[in-house]
Amino acid sequence: MPVTNQPAFQAKPVPAQAGIGLRSPHYRQVLDEHPPVAWFEVHSENFFCAGGELPRILDSVRRDYPLSLHGVGLSLGTSDRLNEQHLARLKRLIGRVEPALVSEHLCWGAVGERHLNDLLPLPYTEEALELMVTRVQAAQEYLGRGILLENVSTYLTYTHSTIPEWQFLALLAERSGCGVLLDVNNIYVNAVNHGYDPHAYIRAIPAHSVGEMHLAGFTRKQGLPVPLLIDTHSRPVAEDVWALYREALAHCGPVPTLIEWDQDIPAFEVLLAEAAKAETLLHEHRALAA
């Protein structure tokens, strides 16, 4: 019987603590310095490549930290067929790195063989809901695991939408069996952009379905007659969003919470400080609940 000193790899569960979205400017530092971070999330597509340095980097990260894969390009809400090649690449990556969490977005991004490579808003209609339920189920079946779906920030609503966004998300989770990745910043951005009540939004999401939360910073578009926030992931988390996060924790209980920063990416220490803030609120919540 072959004996090996190497224990088999065990996927580490993502804890209900603050994690950080790992982006290329910080790969080297994380591998070299092994900073104290509870878990990392990466964009799945960045590691779709067949070989080379990137897969090796991810292998190192997942050996040392719990890992979550967050997709940005599957376009679950396309009215065309699902892109099987994309799903196959995702499945291969999942098989290789065994992430504790896998997530995608409630949006569309491609039609007619053309990808727009953005998270585009769906109309919230029965037609779109039915499509999304089918798609999420198909993806979960193909991948052989559950996924989390994230609410996206939007800059428009459609005149023919008939279902409030929060209800659409809740119904999608209920009917498809997927979990919710509640992006608290996106709720805030949409509340400002579309006049939603962010508190009612949070209360409408079934607490048990929320498997992760996201926090990020937005910018304000200047020179318009109405307030419009853009989800740039280029700033610290806003005070109002921290307050909303507190409410979300009270509603859902403590869940893994990610700090995302994708443009004008600062020193890693800035992300650590944002994660520490989230950790403080998670801790406060636990103390209150105890």
Next chain:
Amino acid sequence: MSTAPSLPELQRAFTRWVLGDQQVPLPQWVAGNGLASEIRLGIYRNTIFNNLTAALHTAYPAVLKLVGEDFFEGAAARYIREQPSRSGNLQDYGAAFPALLAQMPEAAGLAYLADVARLEWARQEAWLAADADALGPETLAAVPEDRQTALRLQLHPGLRLVASAHPVLAIWEFCQQDKPDHLQLDQAGQRVLLWRDNSQVAMRGITADWYGLLTLLLAGESLAGATQTTLLNASPDFDLGACLRMLFAAGLVTGCRWD
């Protein structure tokens, strides 16, 4: 008020609108809420163009340096309209950008530009290509005497070749300088071999003979056949042994068969 679009109608109209066809009846399906629908949609158009342009920036940093931000953005915008992204992974976007640069009349003054772009796309492909274990030169000793002529070498999936009538490698290196000095453009054309060397993409200029030989090997030609063809036009100093030693030393021979 028109009837509500189906989801396929809406998504196709959205795509056409952001790509510049302002005749499609999309804005009427967008709630204004205090803003013109076109402004709301315009945010998406900007993000889409910015994301795809950023992908081209990542793949073509030397081209960006040669032409500057404004020209690059114009070329990128034209490319985005003409060449749809076919993948949800932005690393796949930009393969035909060199061809567009070659056709652009505005770039005609920079005859080498498209070739520098081809070199950069080859770098991107080499960087992302599959891994393969390297064979050592001793592999050749294992080939039976009577199968020598059938020997085929499999080269690393990340190996790429670029040939140009311009000194592309020298131009690319020039672009890496912080304070670019001056560039000698009246040099001979260059043929470049690219491969992945641990955490970087390695490049070296190679002779026309090596380029010819490697092109044939990549096409699946036997080593004997490729050598024979190369020798027909080779310069007197063509050294097959040196070429093979270099391939093995760089870990670029990853398989061989003689069936």
